[in-house]
Amino acid sequence: MKRYEGKKVVIIGGTSGMGLATAKMLLDGGARVAVTGRSKEGLESAQKELGNEAIVVSSDARSLTDIDALASRVKTEFDTIDLLFVNAGFSIPTPFESVTEAIYDEMFNLNSKGPFFAVQKFAPMISRGGSVILTTSIANVKGMPNQSTYGAAKSALRSFARGLAAELLPREIRVNAVTPGPIDTPILGKSFPAEAAAQMREKIPGMVPMKRWGTSDEIAKAVLFLAFDATFTTGAELPVDGGWSQL
Amino acid sequence: MLALNNKVAVITGGSSGIGLAIAKRFVSEGAYVFITSRRQSALDKAVAEIGKNVTAVQGDVSKLEDLDRLYSTVSAEGRRIDVVVAGAGFVVIAPLTTATLDQFDQTFDTNARGAFFTVQKALPLMNDGGSIILIASAGKNKATPGRSLYSGTKAALRAFVRTWTMELKDRGIRSNVLSPGATETPILEDLFGSKEAAEAGKAQFASATPLGRIGRPEEIAAAALFLASSEASFVAGIDLAVDGGLSAV
Numbered sequence: 495m496k497r498y499e500g501k502k503v504v505i506i507g508g509t510s511g512m513g514l515a516t517a518k519m520l521l522d523g524g525a526r527v528a529v530t531g532r533s534k535e536g537l538e539s540a541q542k543e544l545g546n547e548a549i550v551v552s553s554d555a556r557s558l559t560d561i562d563a564l565a566s567r568v569k570t571e572f573d574t575i576d577l578l579f580v581n582a583g584f585s586i587p588t589p590f591e592s593v594t595e596a597i598y599d600e601m602f603n604l605n606s607k608g609p610f611f612a613v614q615k616f617a618p619m620i621s622r623g624g625s626v627i628l629t630t631s632i633a634n635v636k637g638m639p640n641q642s643t644y645g646a647a648k649s650a651l652r653s654f655a656r657g658l659a660a661e662l663l664p665r666e667i668r669v670n671a672v673t674p675g676p677i678d679t680p681i682l683g684k685s686f687p688a689e690a691a692a693q694m695r696e697k698i699p700g701m702v703p704m705k706r707w708g709t710s711d712e713i714a715k716a717v718l719f720l721a722f723d724a725t726f727t728t729g730a731e732l733p734v735d736g737g738w739s740q741l
Numbered sequence: 742m743l744a745l746n747n748k749v750a751v752i753t754g755g756s757s758g759i760g761l762a763i764a765k766r767f768v769s770e771g772a773y774v775f776i777t778s779r780r781q782s783a784l785d786k787a788v789a790e791i792g793k794n795v796t797a798v799q800g801d802v803s804k805l806e807d808l809d810r811l812y813s814t815v816s817a818e819g820r821r822i823d824v825v826v827a828g829a830g831f832v833v834i835a836p837l838t839t840a841t842l843d844q845f846d847q848t849f850d851t852n853a854r855g856a857f858f859t860v861q862k863a864l865p866l867m868n869d870g871g872s873i874i875l876i877a878s879a880g881k882n883k884a885t886p887g888r889s890l891y892s893g894t895k896a897a898l899r900a901f902v903r904t905w906t907m908e909l910k911d912r913g914i915r916s917n918v919l920s921p922g923a924t925e926t927p928i929l930e931d932l933f934g935s936k937e938a939a940e941a942g943k944a945q946f947a948s949a950t951p952l953g954r955i956g957r958p959e960e961i962a963a964a965a966l967f968l969a970s971s972e973a974s975f976v977a978g979i980d981l982a983v984d985g986g987l988s989a990v
Contacts, residue, residue, distance in 0.1 A: 558842065590908045591864060595805060598854060606893060607845060614837050634896075637903030637978055645904055646853060646897035653881060653896035657889025661837045729884055 496524030498722070502572040505529045506555050506564075506612055507582025509540035511679030512629070515710035516579060516717050517544055528568055530555065530582070555582035555608040556600075565615040577721045578616045580609040581629045584681050585644035598643050605647035606654075613658055613669075622666045625721045628655050630671040630731060632739045652731055659729035668728040670720045675735020678707040704736035743771030744970040749820045751775045751811070753802050753859050754829030756783040758926030759876060761790070762958030763826055763965045768794045770966060775815055777802070777829065802829045802855030803847070808862045815866055822867045824969040827856035827898075828876045832932055834887040845890055852894035857901060860916075870913040872969045875902060876961075879922040879984035895920075899980050906978035915977040917968050922946070922984025923955040951986030 498520050507513045508529025517527045521544060528549035531537050541550045549571060553560040568575065583605045586597050613626055620626070630652045633645035652671055659669035676698045683691050699706050716734045720727065733739050750767050754760040755776025764774045764787065773794045778784045784797035798814050800807030815822060831851035835844045856875050863873075880888060881895035898918055905916040923929065923946035933939040947954045964983045967973050982988045 590861060590905055593857070593861065595858070598857060602849060602853070606849070606897075610837075610840075610845065610889070610893075611842075614840065617837065633904075634900050635903075637905075637907045639904065639907045642901050642904035642908070643857070646857075646900040649896040649900035650849075650853070650893035653893040654889050656882070656884040657886070657892050658837050660884035661886045661889070 498523030498525035501525040501576045501722070502574065503527045503577040503579065504564075504568055504575055504616065505579045505581060506553070506609075507531065507580070507629075509533075509536040509550065511681055512674060512677060512710045512713040512717075513579065513581040514540055514543065516581075516714040517548060519711075519714050519718060521545070521547055526572065528571065530564060555580075555612070556603040557608075558611050561608065561612050561615050565619070568616070569619060573619075574621045575616065575619050576621055576624045577627065578613065578620060578625075579627045579629075579717060579721070580612050582608065583629060583631075583648070585633070585641060585685055587640040587685065588643070589640055590642050593643055601643040601647045602650070605644065606650040609651055610654055613654070617662060617665075617667070620665075620667050624667050626658070626662070626667065626669040627717050627720055628652075628669070628671045630655070630673045632673055632675055632733065632735050634673075635739050655731065656729045663728070668724070670724065670727060670729070671731040672713060672716050672720060673731050673733040673735060673739065674708065674713050675733070675738040676702060676707055677710060677713060679710055702736040702738050703741040706736065708734060708736055744966060744972070745824070746771035748772045748823040748969075749775070749815075750824035750826060750969065751777075751815065751822055751859075751863060752826040752828055753777045753855070754876075755826075756780065756787040756797070758928055759921060759924060759958050759961045760826070760828035761787050762962040763828065764791055764795065766959070766962040766966050767824070767969070768792075770970075772824070773820065775811065777811055801851075802827075802859055803850035805858055805862075808858055812862050812866055822863055823871045824874070825860055825863045825867070825871070826874045826876065826965060826969070827859045829855055829859075830876065830928070832891050832928065834932070835890050836887045837889060840890060848890040849894055852891070853897040856898055860901075860905070867912075867914065871915075872973070873902070873905065873909075873914060873916040874965055874968050875916070875918050877918045877920045877980065879920050879982055879988045881920065882988060902980075903978050910977075915968075915973070917973070917976060917978065918980040919961065919964055919968060920980055920982045920984060920988065921956060921961045922950060922982075922987040924961060925955055925957055949987065950984070951990050954985065956983065956985060
């Protein structure tokens with residue numbers, strides 16, 4: 495029997511990078527997987543990479559209407575799930591003085607509000623012994639210029655992992671967070687202009703204790719550990735960051 | 742010499758509880774304070790209690806136009822700002838399964854967004870070397886059922902001051918969080934609904950607190966004075982717990 499056979503998983507933000515890598519590992523291990531994304535190209539390339547077994551859904555992680563629609567689709571397809579991985583998120587790096595109300599709201603809608611209501615909608619479907627994983631960021635423990643709203647929105651999310659872990663405890667559902675350090679994913683090119691992204695690709699390894707970028711596969715392995723093997727761990731945050739936040 | 746002689750402080754949520762205690766203490770240390778609250782009646786009462794060196798501006802920190810009005814009042818009075826205390830807060834018990842969009846928005850708009858723009862909009866009027874103090878909560882690192890939204894907003898504040906410490910270092914502006922534990926304030930009574938329930942709740946908080954009691958607003962104000970004054974000139978980006986040991990053990 496394959497390692498994840500019989501498991502049913504939803505990955506919000508699963509058409510590229512860390513979400514996609516996690517979906518691949520799960521599918522290879524025999525799980526059934528539904529992933530979401532927003533861009534048409536992203537959805538198409540994910541379907542191609544993951545194959546026809548995977549359910550690929552167009553869904554905006556900020557939209558409560560989309561989250562509702564996704565939940566009913568998943569209910570129909572899977573009935574119950576074993577893992578909800580809320581991974582969608584990105585930063586709009588902006589100096590404090592220039593943060594507009596629109597940027598502020600965008601950061602919190604995507605990184606705090608969407609995930610909160612996704613957990614609320616999916617919680618009734620999660621089986622006993624199941625798991626929720628939230629993707630946070632090292633920006634929630636490190637002061638990084640231009641990341642005040644992103645870091646704060648991710649801090650709220652990290653706090654949700656504690657509060658929701660307490661509330662879902664009676665149903666034996668564990669809630670944990672995974673904190674990626676610098677991971678070379680397509681989002682880097684989306685969050686920064688090409689030149690800045692190129693500069694970061696060069697500069698960042700020097701700042702990380704392990705002197706390199708992390709890979710999406712390394713995040714996926716941590717997610718699967720928290721989801722299925724870390725049976726005595728809840729409300730925790732697991733940094734996968736080459737030591738950046740710890741050393 | 743007084744610790745805040747001739748300094749100017751803006752204190753949101755300054756009409757009751759911790760905010761009012763901070764306003765009183767700052768004025769007694771020589772500061773001029775601007776206080777805000779949503780309720781004019783509470784402001785009138787607070788102004789009478791503080792007695793001197795105070796201007797009250799009615800407003801809701803979740804409304805950006807109210808913040809603009811606050812700072813145009815400061816500016817119209819010909820003052821510049823040395824200390825900003827973001828103390829306005831909103832709390833609701835909202836379990837995950839029943840939390841509504843309105844509860845989410847009201848909590849985040851007041852506690853996180855309100856604090857963010859309270860500070861951003863103060864910056865043009867702020868003197869270099871000033872101090873920013875965000876009032877968070879000892880509960881932000883604990884898991885309490887029904888409190889995920891509130892704790893989430895307070896965790897966001899903790900993240901803000903880390904980044905602002907980096908972004909405002911060239912102006913010598915220090916940003917810190919002050920985290921009270923359970924404190925004897927009117928918001929506590931509102932939270933529990935009735936006086937009896939509040940008394941029971943306070944007894945429970947007291948027994949959970951290593952020092953065996955809940956805090957007094959004056960004790961929070963003393964810590965705010967420290968962070969606001971030059972006594973804390975090398976303190977930046979921290980979370981100062983004033984909670985009877987609750988978060989430390």
